[in-house]
Amino acid sequence: MQVKTQTDELQNYLTDASNIKGGHAEKLFIPETAEELAAVLREANDEKTPVTISGARTGTVGGAIPFGGFLISLERLNKIKKINEENLFAVVGCGVLLTDLQKELGARNLFYPPDPTEWSCQIGGTVATNASGAKSFKYGATRAFVQRLEIVLTSGEFLDLKRGETFAENGFIELQTRAGKIIRAKIPTYFQPKTRKNASGYFTSANTDAIDLFVGSEGTLGAITEIQLKILPKPEGFLSGIVFFKGEKDLLCFVNEAKSLSFETRRNQIQNPKSKIQNQIDATLLEYFDSNSLDFIREKFPKTPENMAGAIFFEQETDAENEDGLFELWNALLEKYNTDLESSWFTTTENDLHKMLEFRHALPVSVNERIVRYKQRKIGTDMAVPDENFVSFLKYYKQKLDESALDYVIFGHIGDCHLHANILPKTEAEAAKAKRLYGHFVAQTVMLGGTISAEHGIGKLKKNYLHVMFGERFLNEMAELKRAFDPKGILGRGNIFEEKFLTN
Ligand SMILES: Cc1cc2nc3c(=O)[nH]c(=O)nc-3n(C[C@H](O)[C@H](O)[C@H](O)COP(=O)(O)OP(=O)(O)OC[C@H]3O[C@@H](n4cnc5c(N)ncnc54)[C@H](O)[C@@H]3O)c2cc1C
DSSP, X not given: OEEEOOHHHHGGGSOOTTOOOOOBOSEEEEOSSHHHHHHHHHHHHHHTOOEEEESSSOOSSOTTOOBSSEEEEOTTOOOEEEEETTTTEEEEETTOBHHHXXXXXXXXXXXXXXXXXXXXXXXXXXXXXXXXXXXXHHHOOGGGGEEEEEEEOTTSOEEEEETTTOBOBTTEEEEEOTTSOEEEEEOOOOOOOSSSOOOSSOOOOTTOBHHHHHTTOTTSSOEEEEEEEEOEEOOSEEEEEEEEESOHHHHHHHHHHHHHXXXXXXXXXXXXXXXXXXXXXXXXXXXXXXHHHHHHHHHHOTTSOSSOSEEEEEEEEEOTXXXXXXXXXXXXXXXXXXXXXXXXXXXXXXXXXXXXXXXHHHHHHHHHHHHHHHTOOOEEOBOBOOGGGHHHHHHHHHHHHHHHTOOEEEEEEGGGTEEXXXXXXXXXXXXXXXXXXXXXXXXXXXXXXXXXXXXXXXXTTSHHHHHHHHHHHHHHHHHHHHHHHOTTOOBTTTSSSOTHHHHO
């Protein structure tokens, strides 16, 4: 195991995609095995030294940034241990990069749907943040694919959790460590928001499965060292389109109908699991770009049409039998809602898909260039609301942003009622105004029964807003759950809730 203490050796490990400054650690450990990791945790626990788990540091909320104590990078636990093509599962070390797993699966005509855009993340990091992305519209977030976890607790003990084996009963859950010790934890009593995605706080449900407590726990309950994931056969083909709308009402009605049809197809599939559903709309993803996003994209991608209210990127999986029929179905839906078909693009080939990915990629590139130009930070939202409140929430977003006269773009996972608004201040005064506006969005989201983080998590950046969402009582319940697994409160300090909740 490597142990590093020199400032220059630690430097690259002290930041992530959140841009939070000031990270520091006494020592960086890079264990080669889960047992070495367990020994470091045991030592830290004995000395009450804070420990931060570091994945690939692509997280956007500072979860992997340490503020003192030990930092443990899991980059060496990076073996793909098994790919079972018959029973469709993979077993990986937590440090395996998503890109490496996808490459390996692709070569075998297999596929792992969770796609958090940034493929340099580690699988352990995606499990710890319950990462999701565009394809979550059809497939759900990472949680839906986690079948088994090996976890090391701060005591150095191992937990082996298999989905479907251990459930909460009467508000408590009992787990047995590998060495036979029983851990009894009280399940928090809050309800999950009725959103299609959520990454705010610990997961709970009527009969919580133990494994789900750890998925999305943001490095605060234990270190996830090995993961068994469900995988799928790679779809034969796909039909993708980037389609432009002159009218926003048409765009929203198109999305609404594409969603309803997709849900109906899935219901049919559940009712008739053995029949192959052909010729029914079943979108894999539905992504949105507002008119401001199109202006930014045009800077890099000049073919982007002008004077449009917005665009939708959609995709559906196809096979040789249904490809033509599905093209006709989508075309009819697009015509019904007055899509600007002349300026829209469609593809069924990987080659052309690159053009669409270039289009999507142009947005963050232009936005980031703009941020650098004005030496400011973008203020980005990650909120989602229940389906029935989505249209009013989008209206609220736009009204408030237009009134503020701040520059902004709105884009993202419209199928999941989860859009990112990026506010782009040009001055300090604008940055302060943007932060106030963010507070309004949090309040409106909570009022509409939504979540303040649908996919990026809370980390160190959004703790105050989690307080708004859940209030003191439920944060105390989360802290109580944490204490059951990490009694000294050393792991992932400052993530999810303030340290004061751990000392109550
Ligand atoms: C350009 C860009 C686009 C993105 N788009 C999306 C998106 O569309 N959807 C989305 O969901 N996310 C997105 N993300 C962020 C996403 O959170 C990360 O990509 C990923 O899920 C985190 O993995 P990581 O290995 O980088 O973890 P890190 O950033 O290193 O850590 C994240 C958290 O997990 C904990 N952790 C890491 N590994 C472990 C482990 N083995 N055991 C216990 N705890 C652990 C850390 O302590 C930390 O709290 C994006 C990020 C970028 C930079």
